[in-house]
Amino acid sequence: MSGVGSTSSVHQIMALRQDVMSRNQALQDVRAATGSPASGAQSPGNATGPAGGFADALTGALQTVSGVQRRSGEMQAAYERGEVxxxxKVMLARQEAGVAFEATLQVRNKLLSAYQDIMRMGS
Known part of the structure; x- marks a missing residue:
């Protein structure tokens, strides 16, 4: 029965990942609609391919979050200098970075919970 629980955890993680990806796409659509320059580091099509594997998908997602946070910081600094x-746009970038961070935190929590469940299976 414990195998069913771990399968359920994997499905929950994958569903959460899909939710994060859809939110990311929605934020990119909003950014495109407002005329903000798109970050060249983001390539969501590469992270969703079946050949990439979980580690590659996770690395890509973390790099995307890092890029969003970096862009937010740059926009905030530009606003403080009077350039923007x-x-x-600055607040949208900050909100986008916050949502991306929260989603990453939730994925980390789910992964940690799944890892702890797996470690308990041997007991």
Whole structure:
């Protein structure tokens, strides 16, 4: 029966990952609609391929989150210097970085929980 629980955890993680990817796509659509420059480091098509594996998908997702946070920091610094005058774009970038971080944190929590469940199986 414990095998069923771990399968359920994997499905929950994959569902959470899909949710993160759909939110990321929605944020990219909003960014494209507002005319903000898209980050060249993001390539969501590469992370979803079946040949990449879980580690590659996780690495790609973490790099995407890092890029979003870096972009947010750059926009905030540019606003503080007076180079960017549209506060809405700055706040959107900050919100996007916050959502990306929270989603990453939730994935980490689910992975940690799944790992602990697996470690308990031998007991």
């Amino acid at each position: 005058t549209d506060i809405a």
